[in-house]
Amino acid sequence: MMVRLFRNSKWEMILLFTASSTLSVLIWTIGCRMADSKVGSSDLWIGIAALFIIVSAGIGYWAAQRTQRQIDVLYLGLKQATHGNYAARLPEQGARTFMAVYQEFNDMVEALDQRMQVIQHTGEEQVMREAASNEAAVLEERKRLARDLHDTVSQQLFAIHMSASSLPKLLEINQERAASVMEQLISMSSLAQKQMRGFIAQLRPLELEGKSLQEALDKWFPDYCRQNGLQGVLEWRIKEKLSEAKEHQLFLIIQEAMANIVKHAGAQTALLTVAETERQIIMTLQDNGAGFRADQVKRGSYGLSTMRERANKLGGDASIISKPGSGTRVRVTLPNYMNKGAES
Template sequence: MVRKVRTSKWASSIYTGLATIVLMFVLYYAVVVFTDSTPNLEVWGTWTASLTVLQMAIAYQIGQRTQRKIDQLQLALKHASAGNWGYRLPEEEGDAFSGVYREVNAMMGQLESRIKLLQRMGEKEALEEMISTEDAVLEERKRLARDLHDTVSQQLFALHMSASSLPKLLERDAKHAQQVMEQLIAMSSTAQKQMRGLIAQLRPMELQGKTLEEALNRWFPDYCRQNGLQGTLDIQVGERISEAKEHQLFLIIQEAMANVVKHAEAQSVRLLLGDTGAQITLSVEDDGLGFKGGQVRPGGYGLSTMRERAQKLGGDAEIVTKPGSGTRVRVWLPKFAPEPDEPRGTEEEDKEQGAGAK
């Protein structure tokens, strides 16, 4: 786009120069024909060259000024495509582009308002979903308590009874005691596996009562260690993220990390959470096998779920990969400054309402 504009700028300057030269030659012959006098060719050539250079310079300046205006318009479109809806074009009265700039600024303002409204609605919906799932969470905890009683608790009771009888059994029948010891080892191993499975089911509760950064600092290294991954965590977020955004980002991170473990065959993974001022950005990169973009089935690799969570808050998600070069999951959410009349305690009030509902 910019290259074409620059070519047009030089082309208009050259065309203006050629037009000036042609006009001066036409005037020269007109003077010769209609006045029967011949102007001094050297003087006429000097005037022609001077006017040509002047006209080309003027055309170049006009083209350059037009190019700057078009570049500003293109920059505004780039900001919009990058999710920076707060960018505005400078409006100058009497300028030929002022009307276009006003229309673009008005369009950017409308889109910013609508996306902000969409994000608020998405946050509200996410918070309502969190509140509405409390009953299901309580039921799940009851189920886990029953499972603990029916499995691990009984295993521990059996271990205790067998271990209590072992000293006397060693005195009476050493061979039988050896068999009991082997049973104790097998029972303890089974109880350990059952306990790990139950603990794994509790992992989605990691975010409760913590900020996203606190939860990731605890959860991410443990997850990488348990799955044999070399993990790097880089969090550069200045302001506190809203509860709804933290909840959705944490779920996206869990989905992305689960995909790394299931599909990537990676040795290392890097998680980056940043704040550009206009966006909250998330990146999960691995050094695994990668795959062709066309191999992602609709709903496959968790992309549809991650994208749906991001779009609920006005953002988006994508997967960047190719065979042999690993995979990167990129997520971005737009960030807006609070309105002048917007209460700054809204987020805390939402949390209090959520706590009250619990």
């Protein structure tokens, strides 16, 4: 492509300089004849020289501007493609020197566009296959959680009930002993509450069952923020319905990112935004926590590897931007083809 571009540019520049030189020589010749007819007219010679320079500079400026505009169009197309907009096409009409380059660029992004649709379609099918194959594991996990609940929280609640039942009698008989039982009740209830939160955290992915991602987040996000002392703001800017695979992966990514805020950030606020462009679904999560330097975090930690892996399954990507004292920003992008891949 570049060889053809340089070859075409070479011949165009040769033609332009030839035309410029020819016109300049013509002006100079006519000017010389006029000056010869008026011997001693120095002002005329100055005017001829000035005209010669102006014409040459004008043609050079016009040629440079023309080439620069075509380069700018190519640069903007490359920039859009770099940011995932594979629908970008360069106008081939009137490109002349750059026509071959524009054609090859358009063919390239068309091929990338088709490949990305295939990747997204294949990724969504894989996610759903994995979800189906995990049903048995989910049922087994539920049984385990039921056993754990019986062995921990259920017994804690029974002990609390027995202690609370004896408390009125103890208050009448021995207030000092009653105060000790009260402290035990507070300790046991606090432990039971922590254990229950742990089990709820393990069951949170079930929040999405039977609901859209927006409906699940409307309930789960403010509850999670409230339970963990965060002031949360949710902004939903998507009009089209998302595929089930996208909703599943985004929900798990958001859970991972929120868990990181609670564990590591020491933040007071969390802003979650889910938006769309013509070609992308974009999820951002910003907190006002302590932040960190990139060299302070081990490779693959802070959940980035897990989030990126989930996004990659659908042809997307995930990134984390943070700075000490300035909080952390998680950004996830997924290609958005209005579910064309799933329909085909």
